[in-house]
Amino acid sequence: MKNIKLLVIVFFVLALYLSPVLAAEKFNYKMAESVHSNSKGSFYRSASPDETLKNITGGKVRNVILCIGDGMGFNHVTLARHKSVGPNRKLHMERLPIAGVMRTHSTSSLITDSAAAVTAMASGVKTNNGMIGMTPDKTPHSSILELLIADRWRSGLVATSAITHATPAGFASYVDQRSKQVEIASQMLTNQVDVLLGGGQKFFLPKGIGKGVREDNLNLLVEAGQRGYQLIETRQQLLALKQFPVLGLFADEGMTTFAPEPSLAEMTRTGIKLLSAENSGWFAKKPKFFMMVEGSQIDWAAHANDTDRVIRQTLLFDMAVRETIEFAQRDRHTLVIVTSDHETGGLVLKEKDGVICPEWTSASHTAADVPVYAFGPDSERFAGVMDNTDLPKRISELTGFKEFPVARKQSQVLEEVSIK
Numbered sequence: 216m217k218n219i220k221l222l223v224i225v226f227f228v229l230a231l232y233l234s235p236v237l238a239a240e241k242f243n244y245k246m247a248e249s250v251h252s253n254s255k256g257s258f259y260r261s262a263s264p265d266e267t268l269k270n271i272t273g274g275k276v277r278n279v280i281l282c283i284g285d286g287m288g289f290n291h292v293t294l295a296r297h298k299s300v301g302p303n304r305k306l307h308m309e310r311l312p313i314a315g316v317m318r319t320h321s322t323s324s325l326i327t328d329s330a331a332a333v334t335a336m337a338s339g340v341k342t343n344n345g346m347i348g349m350t351p352d353k354t355p356h357s358s359i360l361e362l363l364i365a366d367r368w369r370s371g372l373v374a375t376s377a378i379t380h381a382t383p384a385g386f387a388s389y390v391d392q393r394s395k396q397v398e399i400a401s402q403m404l405t406n407q408v409d410v411l412l413g414g415g416q417k418f419f420l421p422k423g424i425g426k427g428v429r430e431d432n433l434n435l436l437v438e439a440g441q442r443g444y445q446l447i448e449t450r451q452q453l454l455a456l457k458q459f460p461v462l463g464l465f466a467d468e469g470m471t472t473f474a475p476e477p478s479l480a481e482m483t484r485t486g487i488k489l490l491s492a493e494n495s496g497w498f499a500k501k502p503k504f505f506m507m508v509e510g511s512q513i514d515w516a517a518h519a520n521d522t523d524r525v526i527r528q529t530l531l532f533d534m535a536v537r538e539t540i541e542f543a544q545r546d547r548h549t550l551v552i553v554t555s556d557h558e559t560g561g562l563v564l565k566e567k568d569g570v571i572c573p574e575w576t577s578a579s580h581t582a583a584d585v586p587v588y589a590f591g592p593d594s595e596r597f598a599g600v601m602d603n604t605d606l607p608k609r610i611s612e613l614t615g616f617k618e619f620p621v622a623r624k625q626s627q628v629l630e631e632v633s634i635k
Protein backbone atom coordinates (compact mmCIF):
# COMPACT_ATOMS: atom_id res chain seq x y z
CA MET A 216 0.00 0.00 0.00
CA LYS A 217 2.75 2.38 1.02
CA ASN A 218 4.59 1.52 -2.18
CA ILE A 219 1.58 2.39 -4.31
CA LYS A 220 1.22 5.78 -2.56
CA LEU A 221 4.88 6.44 -3.16
CA LEU A 222 4.50 5.49 -6.82
CA VAL A 223 1.55 7.84 -7.23
CA ILE A 224 3.51 10.70 -5.65
CA VAL A 225 6.55 10.00 -7.81
CA PHE A 226 4.28 9.90 -10.88
CA PHE A 227 2.74 13.30 -10.11
CA VAL A 228 6.07 14.92 -9.33
CA LEU A 229 7.46 13.57 -12.58
CA ALA A 230 4.42 14.71 -14.53
CA LEU A 231 4.68 18.21 -13.04
CA TYR A 232 8.37 18.34 -13.80
CA LEU A 233 7.93 17.10 -17.36
CA SER A 234 4.88 19.12 -18.37
CA PRO A 235 6.75 22.30 -19.39
CA VAL A 236 9.24 20.13 -21.30
CA LEU A 237 6.43 18.35 -23.14
CA ALA A 238 4.64 21.63 -23.76
CA ALA A 239 7.80 23.07 -25.27
CA GLU A 240 7.94 20.03 -27.55
CA LYS A 241 4.52 20.84 -28.91
CA PHE A 242 4.56 23.01 -31.95
CA ASN A 243 2.51 26.16 -31.52
CA TYR A 244 3.68 28.56 -34.18
CA LYS A 245 1.02 31.26 -34.40
CA MET A 246 0.41 31.03 -38.11
CA ALA A 247 -0.05 27.29 -38.00
CA GLU A 248 -3.70 27.36 -37.04
CA SER A 249 -5.81 24.52 -38.24
CA VAL A 250 -7.25 24.69 -41.71
CA HIS A 251 -10.48 23.51 -40.10
CA SER A 252 -12.60 25.84 -38.02
CA ASN A 253 -13.77 23.14 -35.65
CA SER A 254 -10.33 22.24 -34.36
CA LYS A 255 -8.26 25.06 -32.92
CA GLY A 256 -4.53 24.89 -32.67
CA SER A 257 -1.75 23.67 -34.89
CA PHE A 258 -2.34 21.54 -37.96
CA TYR A 259 1.30 20.53 -38.00
CA ARG A 260 2.31 17.13 -36.67
CA SER A 261 6.05 16.74 -36.49
CA ALA A 262 7.75 13.47 -37.30
CA SER A 263 8.40 11.43 -34.21
CA PRO A 264 10.87 9.81 -34.32
CA ASP A 265 12.37 11.98 -37.01
CA GLU A 266 15.41 10.00 -38.07
CA THR A 267 16.08 9.34 -41.73
CA LEU A 268 13.74 6.72 -43.17
CA LYS A 269 15.20 3.33 -43.93
CA ASN A 270 14.93 3.13 -47.69
CA ILE A 271 12.90 0.48 -49.48
CA THR A 272 15.04 -1.09 -52.16
CA GLY A 273 14.86 -4.01 -54.54
CA GLY A 274 11.18 -3.80 -55.45
CA LYS A 275 9.78 -2.53 -58.70
CA VAL A 276 8.22 0.93 -58.94
CA ARG A 277 4.46 0.55 -59.18
CA ASN A 278 3.40 4.05 -58.17
CA VAL A 279 5.07 7.44 -58.44
CA ILE A 280 4.14 10.41 -56.29
CA LEU A 281 5.82 13.67 -57.23
CA CYS A 282 5.45 16.46 -54.67
CA ILE A 283 6.36 19.97 -55.83
CA GLY A 284 6.71 22.85 -53.42
CA ASP A 285 6.32 25.80 -55.76
CA GLY A 286 9.01 28.40 -55.06
CA MET A 287 10.52 26.26 -52.28
CA GLY A 288 14.27 26.72 -52.10
CA PHE A 289 16.65 25.10 -49.60
CA ASN A 290 16.26 28.03 -47.23
CA HIS A 291 12.47 27.84 -47.19
CA VAL A 292 12.85 24.31 -45.86
CA THR A 293 15.46 25.39 -43.33
CA LEU A 294 13.31 28.31 -42.16
CA ALA A 295 10.22 26.12 -41.73
CA ARG A 296 12.31 23.61 -39.78
CA HIS A 297 13.71 26.24 -37.39
CA LYS A 298 10.29 27.76 -36.75
CA SER A 299 8.47 24.49 -36.24
CA VAL A 300 10.61 21.66 -34.84
CA GLY A 301 13.83 23.59 -34.21
CA PRO A 302 17.31 23.42 -35.69
CA ASN A 303 18.07 19.86 -34.59
CA ARG A 304 15.05 18.03 -35.89
CA LYS A 305 13.59 17.28 -39.30
CA LEU A 306 10.55 18.06 -41.35
CA HIS A 307 8.87 15.03 -42.92
CA MET A 308 10.38 15.74 -46.33
CA GLU A 309 13.83 15.86 -44.73
CA ARG A 310 13.45 12.27 -43.54
CA LEU A 311 13.58 10.95 -47.08
CA PRO A 312 16.85 8.98 -47.38
CA ILE A 313 17.95 10.24 -50.81
CA ALA A 314 18.78 13.88 -51.42
CA GLY A 315 19.80 15.72 -54.55
CA VAL A 316 20.17 19.13 -56.09
CA MET A 317 18.32 20.33 -59.18
CA ARG A 318 19.13 23.07 -61.69
CA THR A 319 16.20 25.14 -62.89
CA HIS A 320 17.16 27.60 -65.68
CA SER A 321 14.90 27.85 -68.74
CA THR A 322 15.65 28.49 -72.42
CA SER A 323 14.74 32.14 -72.30
CA SER A 324 16.20 33.02 -68.91
CA LEU A 325 18.61 31.86 -66.22
CA ILE A 326 15.68 32.43 -63.88
CA THR A 327 12.76 30.18 -64.73
CA ASP A 328 9.05 30.65 -64.20
CA SER A 329 6.73 27.82 -63.18
CA ALA A 330 5.61 27.16 -66.76
CA ALA A 331 9.07 26.51 -68.21
CA ALA A 332 10.02 24.64 -65.04
CA VAL A 333 7.07 22.27 -65.18
CA THR A 334 7.64 21.68 -68.88
CA ALA A 335 11.13 20.48 -67.97
CA MET A 336 9.87 18.39 -65.05
CA ALA A 337 6.91 16.86 -66.90
CA SER A 338 8.00 16.67 -70.54
CA GLY A 339 11.79 16.60 -70.20
CA VAL A 340 12.48 19.57 -72.48
CA LYS A 341 13.63 23.11 -71.78
CA THR A 342 11.43 25.93 -73.02
CA ASN A 343 10.84 29.66 -72.75
CA ASN A 344 9.27 31.15 -69.66
CA GLY A 345 5.49 31.22 -70.02
CA MET A 346 5.24 28.16 -72.30
CA ILE A 347 3.75 24.84 -71.20
CA GLY A 348 4.39 21.40 -72.68
CA MET A 349 6.25 22.53 -75.78
CA THR A 350 9.71 23.56 -76.95
CA PRO A 351 10.35 27.22 -77.90
CA ASP A 352 9.44 26.39 -81.55
CA LYS A 353 6.00 25.31 -80.27
CA THR A 354 6.48 21.58 -80.78
CA PRO A 355 4.35 19.91 -78.10
CA HIS A 356 6.09 17.20 -76.10
CA SER A 357 4.19 14.49 -74.21
CA SER A 358 4.27 14.75 -70.47
CA ILE A 359 5.30 11.70 -68.48
CA LEU A 360 1.73 11.67 -67.16
CA GLU A 361 0.24 11.48 -70.65
CA LEU A 362 2.49 8.52 -71.52
CA LEU A 363 1.60 6.73 -68.30
CA ILE A 364 -2.13 7.31 -68.86
CA ALA A 365 -1.76 5.80 -72.36
CA ASP A 366 -0.06 2.84 -70.66
CA ARG A 367 -3.12 2.39 -68.41
CA TRP A 368 -1.71 4.00 -65.31
CA ARG A 369 -4.13 5.83 -63.06
CA SER A 370 -3.42 9.54 -62.65
CA GLY A 371 -3.93 12.41 -60.26
CA LEU A 372 -3.16 16.11 -60.02
CA VAL A 373 -3.58 17.90 -56.69
CA ALA A 374 -2.83 21.57 -56.02
CA THR A 375 -3.83 24.52 -53.86
CA SER A 376 -3.74 26.88 -56.85
CA ALA A 377 -6.26 26.70 -59.68
CA ILE A 378 -5.85 23.21 -61.14
CA THR A 379 -5.26 25.03 -64.44
CA HIS A 380 -2.29 26.95 -62.98
CA ALA A 381 1.12 26.38 -64.56
CA THR A 382 2.47 23.51 -62.47
CA PRO A 383 -0.51 21.10 -62.63
CA ALA A 384 -1.21 22.29 -66.20
CA GLY A 385 2.23 21.12 -67.31
CA PHE A 386 1.28 17.49 -66.74
CA ALA A 387 -1.91 17.48 -68.80
CA SER A 388 -1.91 20.33 -71.32
CA TYR A 389 0.07 21.99 -74.08
CA VAL A 390 -0.23 25.76 -74.56
CA ASP A 391 2.15 28.44 -75.76
CA GLN A 392 1.08 30.81 -72.99
CA ARG A 393 0.36 29.84 -69.38
CA SER A 394 -2.39 32.45 -69.10
CA LYS A 395 -4.60 30.35 -71.43
CA GLN A 396 -6.23 28.69 -68.44
CA VAL A 397 -9.55 28.32 -70.24
CA GLU A 398 -7.81 26.25 -72.91
CA ILE A 399 -5.87 24.33 -70.25
CA ALA A 400 -9.15 23.36 -68.51
CA SER A 401 -10.47 21.86 -71.77
CA GLN A 402 -7.26 19.93 -72.38
CA MET A 403 -7.19 18.58 -68.83
CA LEU A 404 -10.59 16.99 -69.29
CA THR A 405 -9.75 15.46 -72.65
CA ASN A 406 -6.56 14.03 -71.19
CA GLN A 407 -8.71 12.05 -68.74
CA VAL A 408 -6.82 12.57 -65.52
CA ASP A 409 -8.62 10.42 -62.92
CA VAL A 410 -8.26 12.70 -59.92
CA LEU A 411 -8.22 16.49 -60.28
CA LEU A 412 -8.31 18.40 -56.99
CA GLY A 413 -7.66 22.10 -56.44
CA GLY A 414 -9.12 25.51 -57.23
CA GLY A 415 -10.01 27.18 -60.53
CA GLN A 416 -13.72 26.56 -60.98
CA LYS A 417 -14.13 29.78 -62.98
CA PHE A 418 -12.04 28.41 -65.84
CA PHE A 419 -14.50 25.53 -66.27
CA LEU A 420 -17.65 27.69 -66.36
CA PRO A 421 -19.06 29.98 -69.07
CA LYS A 422 -19.60 33.67 -68.42
CA GLY A 423 -22.89 34.18 -66.63
CA ILE A 424 -22.64 31.05 -64.48
CA GLY A 425 -21.02 31.70 -61.11
CA LYS A 426 -17.68 33.44 -61.62
CA GLY A 427 -17.27 31.73 -65.00
CA VAL A 428 -14.87 33.35 -67.49
CA ARG A 429 -15.25 31.10 -70.55
CA GLU A 430 -16.23 32.98 -73.67
CA ASP A 431 -16.79 29.80 -75.72
CA ASN A 432 -20.05 29.19 -73.86
CA LEU A 433 -18.86 25.73 -72.77
CA ASN A 434 -19.77 24.42 -69.35
CA LEU A 435 -16.95 22.00 -68.66
CA LEU A 436 -18.55 20.86 -65.42
CA VAL A 437 -21.49 19.50 -67.41
CA GLU A 438 -19.01 18.00 -69.86
CA ALA A 439 -17.03 16.43 -67.02
CA GLY A 440 -20.20 14.94 -65.56
CA GLN A 441 -21.01 13.38 -68.92
CA ARG A 442 -17.54 11.89 -68.98
CA GLY A 443 -18.27 10.17 -65.70
CA TYR A 444 -16.54 12.58 -63.33
CA GLN A 445 -17.99 13.11 -59.88
CA LEU A 446 -18.11 16.85 -59.31
CA ILE A 447 -17.36 18.02 -55.80
CA GLU A 448 -16.65 21.35 -54.12
CA THR A 449 -16.63 20.75 -50.36
CA ARG A 450 -14.39 19.01 -47.88
CA GLN A 451 -17.27 16.77 -46.76
CA GLN A 452 -17.78 15.57 -50.32
CA LEU A 453 -14.04 14.95 -50.66
CA LEU A 454 -13.84 12.87 -47.50
CA ALA A 455 -16.87 10.81 -48.59
CA LEU A 456 -15.42 9.86 -52.00
CA LYS A 457 -15.27 6.17 -52.74
CA GLN A 458 -13.98 6.06 -56.31
CA PHE A 459 -12.52 8.06 -59.17
CA PRO A 460 -12.83 9.83 -61.58
CA VAL A 461 -13.36 13.03 -59.64
CA LEU A 462 -13.12 16.72 -60.43
CA GLY A 463 -12.93 18.62 -57.16
CA LEU A 464 -12.82 22.39 -57.51
CA PHE A 465 -12.90 24.04 -54.10
CA ALA A 466 -12.47 27.69 -55.12
CA ASP A 467 -13.09 30.03 -58.05
CA GLU A 468 -9.36 30.53 -58.48
CA GLY A 469 -6.60 29.76 -55.92
CA MET A 470 -7.71 28.04 -52.70
CA THR A 471 -7.69 30.00 -49.44
CA THR A 472 -5.88 27.13 -47.65
CA PHE A 473 -8.13 27.82 -44.66
CA ALA A 474 -11.26 26.13 -43.38
CA PRO A 475 -13.78 25.13 -44.53
CA GLU A 476 -11.66 23.98 -47.46
CA PRO A 477 -9.93 20.60 -47.31
CA SER A 478 -6.22 20.76 -46.58
CA LEU A 479 -3.59 19.76 -49.12
CA ALA A 480 -2.87 16.74 -46.91
CA GLU A 481 -6.52 15.66 -47.05
CA MET A 482 -6.64 16.04 -50.81
CA THR A 483 -3.42 14.02 -51.05
CA ARG A 484 -4.70 11.28 -48.74
CA THR A 485 -7.96 11.04 -50.71
CA GLY A 486 -6.11 10.96 -54.03
CA ILE A 487 -3.91 8.11 -52.81
CA LYS A 488 -6.91 6.23 -51.41
CA LEU A 489 -8.83 6.41 -54.68
CA LEU A 490 -5.91 5.72 -57.00
CA SER A 491 -4.50 2.82 -54.98
CA ALA A 492 -7.85 1.04 -54.48
CA GLU A 493 -7.51 -2.47 -55.82
CA ASN A 494 -9.61 -3.74 -58.68
CA SER A 495 -12.04 -6.48 -57.77
CA GLY A 496 -11.92 -9.88 -59.42
CA TRP A 497 -9.64 -12.89 -59.10
CA PHE A 498 -7.25 -11.99 -61.84
CA ALA A 499 -7.31 -8.25 -61.31
CA LYS A 500 -3.89 -6.67 -61.68
CA LYS A 501 -2.50 -4.40 -59.00
CA PRO A 502 -3.22 -0.83 -60.09
CA LYS A 503 -0.41 1.59 -60.88
CA PHE A 504 -0.69 5.32 -60.46
CA PHE A 505 1.15 8.60 -60.91
CA MET A 506 0.14 11.54 -58.77
CA MET A 507 1.52 15.07 -58.65
CA VAL A 508 0.91 17.09 -55.49
CA GLU A 509 1.72 20.78 -55.51
CA GLY A 510 2.10 23.09 -52.52
CA SER A 511 1.31 25.97 -54.86
CA GLN A 512 1.32 28.89 -52.48
CA ILE A 513 4.80 28.76 -50.98
CA ASP A 514 5.68 30.74 -54.11
CA TRP A 515 2.91 33.29 -53.66
CA ALA A 516 3.85 33.93 -50.03
CA ALA A 517 7.51 34.28 -51.00
CA HIS A 518 6.68 36.78 -53.76
CA ALA A 519 5.04 38.84 -51.01
CA ASN A 520 8.10 38.29 -48.76
CA ASP A 521 5.59 37.20 -46.12
CA THR A 522 7.68 35.05 -43.79
CA ASP A 523 4.81 33.75 -41.65
CA ARG A 524 2.85 32.69 -44.70
CA VAL A 525 5.89 31.01 -46.25
CA ILE A 526 6.36 28.95 -43.10
CA ARG A 527 2.68 28.05 -42.96
CA GLN A 528 2.54 27.05 -46.62
CA THR A 529 5.73 25.01 -46.36
CA LEU A 530 4.36 23.15 -43.33
CA LEU A 531 1.02 22.54 -45.09
CA PHE A 532 3.02 21.06 -47.95
CA ASP A 533 5.06 18.98 -45.50
CA MET A 534 1.86 17.50 -44.08
CA ALA A 535 0.94 16.36 -47.58
CA VAL A 536 4.41 14.82 -47.93
CA ARG A 537 3.76 12.99 -44.66
CA GLU A 538 0.70 11.35 -46.25
CA THR A 539 2.80 10.11 -49.17
CA ILE A 540 5.46 8.71 -46.82
CA GLU A 541 2.90 6.81 -44.77
CA PHE A 542 1.43 5.25 -47.89
CA ALA A 543 4.82 4.47 -49.44
CA GLN A 544 5.98 2.71 -46.27
CA ARG A 545 2.92 0.44 -46.34
CA ASP A 546 2.90 -0.10 -50.09
CA ARG A 547 6.64 -0.70 -50.60
CA HIS A 548 6.38 -0.15 -54.39
CA THR A 549 5.88 3.59 -54.37
CA LEU A 550 8.54 6.05 -55.41
CA VAL A 551 8.14 9.40 -53.63
CA ILE A 552 9.99 12.43 -54.97
CA VAL A 553 9.77 15.82 -53.26
CA THR A 554 11.20 18.84 -55.03
CA SER A 555 10.53 22.38 -56.21
CA ASP A 556 10.32 24.22 -59.51
CA HIS A 557 12.46 27.22 -58.48
CA GLU A 558 13.37 29.40 -55.53
CA THR A 559 11.28 32.49 -54.83
CA GLY A 560 12.28 35.53 -52.78
CA GLY A 561 16.07 35.12 -52.62
CA LEU A 562 15.67 34.04 -49.02
CA VAL A 563 18.76 34.54 -46.87
CA LEU A 564 18.92 33.20 -43.32
CA LYS A 565 20.82 35.27 -40.79
CA GLU A 566 21.06 34.88 -37.04
CA LYS A 567 19.95 37.39 -34.46
CA ASP A 568 20.20 36.69 -30.73
CA GLY A 569 20.45 32.96 -31.35
CA VAL A 570 17.33 32.90 -33.49
CA ILE A 571 17.11 32.40 -37.24
CA CYS A 572 16.37 35.69 -38.91
CA PRO A 573 15.07 35.58 -42.49
CA GLU A 574 15.88 38.30 -44.99
CA TRP A 575 14.25 38.56 -48.41
CA THR A 576 16.44 39.84 -51.23
CA SER A 577 13.93 39.61 -54.08
CA ALA A 578 10.20 39.76 -54.80
CA SER A 579 10.65 37.40 -57.75
CA HIS A 580 12.13 34.02 -58.55
CA THR A 581 15.88 33.50 -58.38
CA ALA A 582 18.39 31.28 -60.17
CA ALA A 583 19.08 29.21 -57.04
CA ASP A 584 19.17 25.42 -57.30
CA VAL A 585 16.41 23.56 -55.50
CA PRO A 586 16.35 20.46 -53.28
CA VAL A 587 15.27 16.97 -54.31
CA TYR A 588 14.32 14.36 -51.70
CA ALA A 589 13.38 10.79 -52.63
CA PHE A 590 12.23 7.55 -51.04
CA GLY A 591 11.29 4.09 -52.28
CA PRO A 592 12.40 1.64 -54.98
CA ASP A 593 15.07 3.12 -57.28
CA SER A 594 14.98 6.42 -55.40
CA GLU A 595 18.79 6.47 -55.47
CA ARG A 596 18.43 7.48 -59.13
CA PHE A 597 17.48 10.92 -57.83
CA ALA A 598 20.65 11.55 -55.82
CA GLY A 599 23.32 13.99 -56.88
CA VAL A 600 23.14 17.04 -59.08
CA MET A 601 20.63 16.90 -61.91
CA ASP A 602 18.92 19.14 -64.40
CA ASN A 603 15.17 19.63 -64.10
CA THR A 604 14.78 17.83 -67.45
CA ASP A 605 16.47 14.76 -65.91
CA LEU A 606 13.61 14.29 -63.47
CA PRO A 607 11.00 12.92 -65.93
CA LYS A 608 13.73 11.16 -67.92
CA ARG A 609 14.58 9.11 -64.85
CA ILE A 610 10.92 8.50 -64.05
CA SER A 611 10.36 7.36 -67.64
CA GLU A 612 13.24 4.87 -67.41
CA LEU A 613 11.89 3.45 -64.17
CA THR A 614 8.37 3.16 -65.55
CA GLY A 615 9.34 1.44 -68.78
CA PHE A 616 9.59 4.10 -71.47
CA LYS A 617 12.69 3.76 -73.63
CA GLU A 618 11.99 6.86 -75.67
CA PHE A 619 11.75 10.12 -73.75
CA PRO A 620 11.33 13.03 -74.27
CA VAL A 621 8.90 12.50 -77.14
CA ALA A 622 7.35 15.05 -79.45
CA ARG A 623 3.61 14.55 -79.69
CA LYS A 624 2.64 13.13 -83.06
CA GLN A 625 1.26 15.60 -85.56
CA SER A 626 -1.92 13.53 -85.78
CA GLN A 627 -2.29 13.63 -82.04
CA VAL A 628 -4.47 16.72 -82.17
CA LEU A 629 -6.33 17.15 -78.96
CA GLU A 630 -9.92 16.10 -79.15
CA GLU A 631 -12.12 19.16 -78.85
CA VAL A 632 -14.56 19.47 -76.04
CA SER A 633 -17.79 19.63 -77.94
CA ILE A 634 -20.66 20.36 -75.60
CA LYS A 635 -22.55 23.59 -76.19
Ligand SMILES: [Zn+2]
Nearest residue numbers: 286514559580
Ligand atom coordinates in the same frame (compact mmCIF):
# COMPACT_ATOMS: atom_id res chain seq x y z
ZN1 LIG B 1 6.26 32.58 -58.74
